[in-house]
Structures are given as structure tokens and as C-alpha cells.
Amino acid sequence: MPGYELWSDLEKKEVNDVLETGILMRYGFDGPRKGIWKSKELEAAICETFGSKYAQLTSSGTAALTTAMSALGIGYGDEVITPAFTFVASFEAVLSVGAVPVLVDVDDTLTLDAAAVRKAITPKTKAIMPVHMCGSMADLDALQAICKEHNLILLEDACQSIGGYYKGKALGTIGDAGTFSFDFVKTMTCAEGGVVMTNREDIYIKSDGYTDHGHDHLGVDRGADLHPFIGYNYRISELHAAVGLAQIKRLNEFLAIQKNNHAQLKAILSTVPEISFRRIPDPAGDSCSFISWFLPTEEQTRAVVAELKAQGILAGNFYWFDNNWHYIRKWDHLKNAVTLNALSPELKARVMEQATKDFSASHAVMNRCISTAISLTWTEAQIKEKGEKIVAVVREVLR
Numbered sequence: 484m485p486g487y488e489l490w491s492d493l494e495k496k497e498v499n500d501v502l503e504t505g506i507l508m509r510y511g512f513d514g515p516r517k518g519i520w521k522s523k524e525l526e527a528a529i530c531e532t533f534g535s536k537y538a539q540l541t542s543s544g545t546a547a548l549t550t551a552m553s554a555l556g557i558g559y560g561d562e563v564i565t566p567a568f569t570f571v572a573s574f575e576a577v578l579s580v581g582a583v584p585v586l587v588d589v590d591d592t593l594t595l596d597a598a599a600v601r602k603a604i605t606p607k608t609k610a611i612m613p614v615h616m617c618g619s620m621a622d623l624d625a626l627q628a629i630c631k632e633h634n635l636i637l638l639e640d641a642c643q644s645i646g647g648y649y650k651g652k653a654l655g656t657i658g659d660a661g662t663f664s665f666d667f668v669k670t671m672t673c674a675e676g677g678v679v680m681t682n683r684e685d686i687y688i689k690s691d692g693y694t695d696h697g698h699d700h701l702g703v704d705r706g707a708d709l710h711p712f713i714g715y716n717y718r719i720s721e722l723h724a725a726v727g728l729a730q731i732k733r734l735n736e737f738l739a740i741q742k743n744n745h746a747q748l749k750a751i752l753s754t755v756p757e758i759s760f761r762r763i764p765d766p767a768g769d770s771c772s773f774i775s776w777f778l779p780t781e782e783q784t785r786a787v788v789a790e791l792k793a794q795g796i797l798a799g800n801f802y803w804f805d806n807n808w809h810y811i812r813k814w815d816h817l818k819n820a821v822t823l824n825a826l827s828p829e830l831k832a833r834v835m836e837q838a839t840k841d842f843s844a845s846h847a848v849m850n851r852c853i854s855t856a857i858s859l860t861w862t863e864a865q866i867k868e869k870g871e872k873i874v875a876v877v878r879e880v881l882r
């Protein structure tokens with residue numbers, strides 16, 4: 484999964500370019516920066532690499548989601564449909580713009596179940612936000628059809644699926660807007676950072692201003708910029724962008740290793756007939772950052788997780804059903820709408836509705852799922868050893 488595993492001289496060189504001039508900010512200082520514009524270069528590389536018309540870097544993936552939602556006009560009174568299995572940032576971003584996160588079931592793709600999405604649509608629904616979890620994609624044809632039918636926005640949270648594709652198009656570039664995270668453990672990293680990608684010029688221009696206090700970036704200098712709307716500071720720094728610039732140049736190398744390691748591990752797990760795998764709407768587009776697999780029952784899955792733990796080999800194998808960060812079951816702070824500052828009573832009540840919804844369809848998928856993170860540093864021998872240990876544990880439990 485993570486580009487940080489292969490830290491190299493290339494990252495040091497790009498960062499050093501910035502350290503030489505000392506201009507750590509992405510805007511202004513045109514003279515002293517001596518032609519070094521790492522953020523602009525990275526944005527151009529993102530457009531080129533993923534086939535997006537526009538890219539706006541941000542300080543994090545969470546900030547990218549907030550920015551995209553603001554640029555798309557999502558706010559007060561709007562409902563955003565998003566999955567019960569995701570990283571907490573997805574619903575945090577919805578709340579940050581004052582909209583209502585409407586969590587719905589996932590299916591065996593580990594992403595939004597299109598039928599559940601349909602059931603959740605109300606006159607207040609403004610957007611559908613699929614999350615392409617664990618390196619692979621939602622059924623975008625089905626979701627796009629729903630968006631078209633109901634005139635809804637499609638915003639892709641592609642933070643975990645850098646390098647994934649759906650029918651030839653990069654994940655994150657298919658909806659009205661899409662986001663990547665470049666935090667430390669993502670497929671490519673800036674240490675911290677994110678990006679909003681869009682093919683719509685209006686969304687790009689709004690994202691650009693929103694991430695920099697509403698500056699229109701049309702003045703002869705920053706002081707002369709106008710502020711057509713209120714923004715915030717979600718800027719990336721040149722130091723962070725420099726790391727990302729090195730990483731994007733190496734992305735194909737990372738993805739090739741990831742796919743190779745994934746294929747080897749999958750071949751070993753596939754020797755157990757009772758192990759099944761996550762359904763992938765476009766198998767060729769899997770970024771392969773994780774391999775997600777199922778056992779027939781929750782009881783068997785729990786027994787395997789317990790035994791992996793007992794043998795000290797659980798690391799890198801995620802049982803999301805019990806995870807504090809990624810699944811509705813443990814999101815008590817969301818279900819109780821615990822915030823530091825007061826929410827409007829109306830929004831608070833809507834947020835707390837998530838506590839009483841029936842997620843049994845998701846539970847039936849997630850309680851049998853284990854996701855194994857694919858490391859870029861594994862040797863062939865290590866993959867074999869790891870795979871065979873997992874298989875031995877599974878066979879023992881199933882016996």
C-alpha cells in the first residue's frame with residue numbers, strides 16, 4: 484500500500500530544491516523562489532497521470548473533501564449519502580459543511596450498495612459520495628445512473644484508491660469531483676496532503692479560492708487579489724508538494740510491485756475453497772493496495788483473527804467489523820453527535836438518526852471480512868511464508 488515504505492533520494496532531492504530557496508509557501512514570492520513551483524508542478528502531474536482536467540492540492544484528504552463539497556454547493560439542509568464502511572474523514576467532511584451524512588449499507592464490493600442508495604434518496608438528497616475503500620471501486624455505472632435519474636452530484640472519495648481505474652478512467656476523475664489523500668500511509672504520500680480533481684472549471688476555480696481564504700489569485704500580488712467568497716486555509720506547503728512530486732514520478736513503480744505482491748498472495752489464499760474474495764466491479768482496475776477476503780461465517784472469521792493474533796501475525800490484517808475508525812459499529816461519537824461546539828438542533832437530530840438505523844446487511848458482509856494490506860517491501864519468500872501461515876490458520880479453524 485504505502486509509498487513511504489520506499490523513501491528514496493528522489494524525495495530528498497525535490498525537498499532540497501525547496502530548502503535551497505527557502506520559499507516554503509505555494510503562492511507568491513515570485514522572484515526569490517527562482518522558478519521553483521512544486522505545488523503547481525504536482526498539480527500538473529496529477530492532471531497528466533490521472534487524466535483529470537483540473538487538480539487543486541489541499542493540506543489533507545479531509546480538507547479536499549470539505550473543499551469539494553463547498554465548491555459543489557453542498558451545505559445546510561442537504562443530505563449526502565455515504566457508506567457505513569469508510570474512514571471517519573468522509574462523514575467529518577459532510578458535517579464540516581453543515582450537511583447531513585446519511586450512512587447506508589455496503590455490499591460485497593465493500594462499497595455503497597446501489598439498491599440501498601436508492602432507498603435512502605429523499606427530496607433533500609444532494610449528493611452521493613461513494614468511497615472506493617481499500618484500493619478498489621464502487622459500482623460507478625449503477626451510482627451514476629441513480630445520480631442522473633435524480634439529478635444528484637457524484638463526489639468520489641478516492642482517498643484510498645490512488646492508481647485504481649473503472650472502465651479505463653482513473654478513480655476520482657469520474658464524478659463531478661473526486662479526492663485523493665496523500666497522508667503518510669496512502670499509496671503515494673506528501674506526508675500530509677490531498678487533492679480535489681474535477682473536469683469542471685467552475686468547481687476548480689471555487690476549490691482554488693476556497694483553500695486560500697477566498698483569494699481569486701488574479702491580482703498582481705496577493706494583496707491585490709479579490710475575495711469573491713469566504714474561504715479557509717487548506718493550502719499545501721511547498722515542502723509537502725515536493726515529497727508528492729517525487730512520489731508521483733515513482734507511482735507506476737509502486738503500483739507494479741503492489742499488483743505483483745497482491746497476485747502472489749491471492750494465489751496462495753485461493754488454495755482454500757472456503758475463502759472467497761471481495762467483488763470488484765472492474766477487476767482490471769483494482770489498485771491492489773489490499774486483498775479483502777471472506778470466510779463463510781462470522782464465528783470462523785473471529786476464530787481466524789484470534790489465532791492470527793495469538794501467533795503474532797495479525798499485523799497488516801484488518802478485521803474492520805471491530806475497528807474503531809472505519810465502521811459504523813464503533814462510531815459512538817457520530818451516533819451520539821458528540822461535538823465540541825454546538826450543532827444546530829436540527830442537524831444534531833439528523834446525525835443521531837444513524838444510531839437507530841438497521842445496518843444488518845453491512846454487518847453480514849463486514850463480520851466475515853479480513854483485509855490484508857499489501858506491502859511494497861515484501862520479498863517473494865516473505866509473501867509465501869505469510870500466505871502459508873494464514874492458510875494454515877484458516878484450515879485449522881475450518882477443520
Ligand SMILES: *Cc1c(COP(=O)(O)O)cnc(C)c1O
Binds near residue numbers: 544640664
Ligand atoms: C485517508 C482517508 C481520508 C482522509 O485523508 P487525510 O489526508 O488523512 O485527511 C478520507 N477518506 C478516506 C476513505 C481515507 O482513507
